[in-house]
Amino acid sequence: MAHFDENAKPFSHQWLNDRLAIDTLKRVLSTEYWIPKNINFLWAMGMVLAATFGLLLISGIFLLMYYQPNTNLAFDSVNYTIMTEVGYGWLWRHIHGVGASVVFLIIYIHMFTGIYYGSYKRGRELIWLSGMLLFVLFSAEAFSGYMLPWGQMSYWAGMVITNLFSGGSLHANGLVEWIRGDYIPGQAFLSRFFMLHVLLMPLVIIGAIVFHFGTLRLPHVNNQDGEDFDFEESARLYKEGKKKESKVIPFNPVFLSKDVFVMGIYFIFFFYLVFYHFEFAMDPVNFDPANGLKTPTHIYPEWYFLWSYEILRPFPTDPGLIAFGFAQVIFFLLPFLDRSPNVAPASRRGLFKFWFWILLVDMIVLTFMGKLPPQGIWSTIGLIAAIIFIALWVLLPIITKLEKKL
Amino acid sequence: MSNRRDFMGMALGGFTALGGIGALYAMKKTWDPLPSVKSAGFTTIDLKDAPENVLVTEKWRGKPIFVLKQSKEMVAKAKKSKEIDRLIKIGDDYYMVAVGLCTHLGCIPGYNPETEGFLCACHGGQYDSTAMVTKAPPPRGLDIPPFKIDGTKLVLGEQGPEYKKMLADGTTMPV
Numbered sequence: 001m002a003h004f005d006e007n008a009k010p011f012s013h014q015w016l017n018d019r020l021a022i023d024t025l026k027r028v029l030s031t032e033y034w035i036p037k038n039i040n041f042l043w044a045m046g047m048v049l050a051a052t053f054g055l056l057l058i059s060g061i062f063l064l065m066y067y068q069p070n071t072n073l074a075f076d077s078v079n080y081t082i083m084t085e086v087g088y089g090w091l092w093r094h095i096h097g098v099g100a101s102v103v104f105l106i107i108y109i110h111m112f113t114g115i116y117y118g119s120y121k122r123g124r125e126l127i128w129l130s131g132m133l134l135f136v137l138f139s140a141e142a143f144s145g146y147m148l149p150w151g152q153m154s155y156w157a158g159m160v161i162t163n164l165f166s167g168g169s170l171h172a173n174g175l176v177e178w179i180r181g182d183y184i185p186g187q188a189f190l191s192r193f194f195m196l197h198v199l200l201m202p203l204v205i206i207g208a209i210v211f212h213f214g215t216l217r218l219p220h221v222n223n224q225d226g227e228d229f230d231f232e233e234s235a236r237l238y239k240e241g242k243k244k245e246s247k248v249i250p251f252n253p254v255f256l257s258k259d260v261f262v263m264g265i266y267f268i269f270f271f272y273l274v275f276y277h278f279e280f281a282m283d284p285v286n287f288d289p290a291n292g293l294k295t296p297t298h299i300y301p302e303w304y305f306l307w308s309y310e311i312l313r314p315f316p317t318d319p320g321l322i323a324f325g326f327a328q329v330i331f332f333l334l335p336f337l338d339r340s341p342n343v344a345p346a347s348r349r350g351l352f353k354f355w356f357w358i359l360l361v362d363m364i365v366l367t368f369m370g371k372l373p374p375q376g377i378w379s380t381i382g383l384i385a386a387i388i389f390i391a392l393w394v395l396l397p398i399i400t401k402l403e404k405k406l
Numbered sequence: 407m408s409n410r411r412d413f414m415g416m417a418l419g420g421f422t423a424l425g426g427i428g429a430l431y432a433m434k435k436t437w438d439p440l441p442s443v444k445s446a447g448f449t450t451i452d453l454k455d456a457p458e459n460v461l462v463t464e465k466w467r468g469k470p471i472f473v474l475k476q477s478k479e480m481v482a483k484a485k486k487s488k489e490i491d492r493l494i495k496i497g498d499d500y501y502m503v504a505v506g507l508c509t510h511l512g513c514i515p516g517y518n519p520e521t522e523g524f525l526c527a528c529h530g531g532q533y534d535s536t537a538m539v540t541k542a543p544p545p546r547g548l549d550i551p552p553f554k555i556d557g558t559k560l561v562l563g564e565q566g567p568e569y570k571k572m573l574a575d576g577t578t579m580p581v
Contacts, residue, residue, distance in 0.1 A: 184468035
């Protein structure tokens with residue numbers, strides 16, 4: 001049995017250390033968790049995401065106090081009760097709406113940082129996979145939350161997205177009705193998506209975030225040059241006081257102070273949106289109550305789903321669904337489709353440099369086309385961009401195989 | 407004594423798996439549509455007063471039902487293109503009756519009496535006056551709901567002989 005100091009005062013440092021090993025915990029989780037020095041502000045996006053998730057959780061808790069998951073009451077509980085009656089209800093709603101939108105912007109920056117610097121291979125595969133899992137979970141969380149105000153966009157997004165599960169010509173209406181609990185999105189649908197949004201999905205997301213942190217521990221964070229150096233040696237130098245020679249800094253307090261600086265800038269931007277430009281996250285069509293007998297003129301998802309929506313849209317149903325399914329899973333395979341051994345910024349990787357920038361621009365084009373009505377030249381540009389997206393992923397193993405070892 | 411330990415492990419694992427399967431089955435059934443939802447699915451509509459070339463929208467199982475009484479020209483066109491099979495004949499009149507949800511992803515198409523056709527604004531699908539698809543992405547014409555003819559009335563939700571024939575020859579899919 002462990003040794004307990006009989007004379008330690010209750011809740012004193014010694015007393016807690018005997019029972020919880022707080023010194024060891026602090027050392028392992030923060031003061032001796034080593035981060036490379038050679039990084040830039042893009043490495044702060046992880047903590048920015050964690051902070052945004054925290055804001056979503058807190059604002060969500062307050063919204064939950066007045067929200068009514070009932071098809072007759074939901075719309076008014078959001079647009080009347082929370083927005084006009086509840087003291088500062090508008091604040092929680094706008095933080096929640098803006099946060100849900102901005103969290104995807106940061107997720108995309110976080111993802112493309114990883115792609116650019118090659119932070120998904122040579123020991124970092126699980127970081128990438130758990131990150132992609134988080135992307136899917138956040139998508140499900142965003143979609144289920146979008147149902148809750150029960151406006152026209154909620155209803156029709158619910159209709160269209162659940163219809164995807166009929167699998168086109170497979171005509172699996174039974175599965176669609178099972179997911180909805182009704183022939184159409186109704187009370188059963190609203191209640192179950194409410195449950196998913198406020199309990200099951202957040203629980204799974206929190207678990208996945210812990211797992212994502214866990215996958216980071218052994219391979220460590222990548223750096224701006226993809227340099228593979230001896231962390232233990234560098235950590236020893238740092239602890240000996242040779243901070244200049246060492247290539248690492250401790251997570252806490254050194255790296256965290258940089259994180260907090262970036263977060264400070266980010267929160268200025270975030271709360272500027274919350275207070276002055278929240279409307280970008282509030283679709284005007286969703287301020288009409290849900291009506292199952294009237295489709296809005298244009299149905300489009302929130303901006304962060306537009307690129308994959310545009311991959312679905314230009315094709316006939318079955319190929320469209322296959323292309324959409326492809327777009328949903330293909331990012332998971334990135335560590336295995338990249339056949340090059342190099343971990344380096346894209347700018348030093350020959351053809352991969354072009355692959356990266358074309359992919360980024362193509363996804364931005366898809367995002368814009370997804371918002372425009374499916375007519376004329378826009379349809380054609382959308383179709384070409386969708387084909388380029390698929391072609392890029394087919395080409396990836398070939399161009400990375402040809403890449404010279406650095 | 408490893409055999410005995412293995413046996414205990416397998417017995418425990420087996421019963422746990424059995425319980426797990428039972429729990430999954432219960433969870434699946436909990437997500438099923440309720441019996442009250444499934445049984446509230448019959449609607450009677452009267453076609454007697456429907457005007458020609460004016461789209462009438464009824465409601466069945468929460469879904470919009472399109473009723474379009476066909477003009478003489480539409481009937482002649484439908485006979486030529488063999489799409490007459492999609493129409494319901496009552497007396498001498500022909501009616502297009504269909505679930506008003508695009509077969510692509512379920513938006514409600516709009517009807518234009520001048521072009522005598524439907525356009526779905528979501529993804530640009532088009533249908534003619536018999537609700538047969540004329541432009542992708544929808545994979546097929548609008549689905550015809552199960553119906554039984556009763557004089558000039560239709561009982562939606564019940565399967566009459568005319569509907570069964572449509573199902574059998576592939577004119578429509580089960581809804």
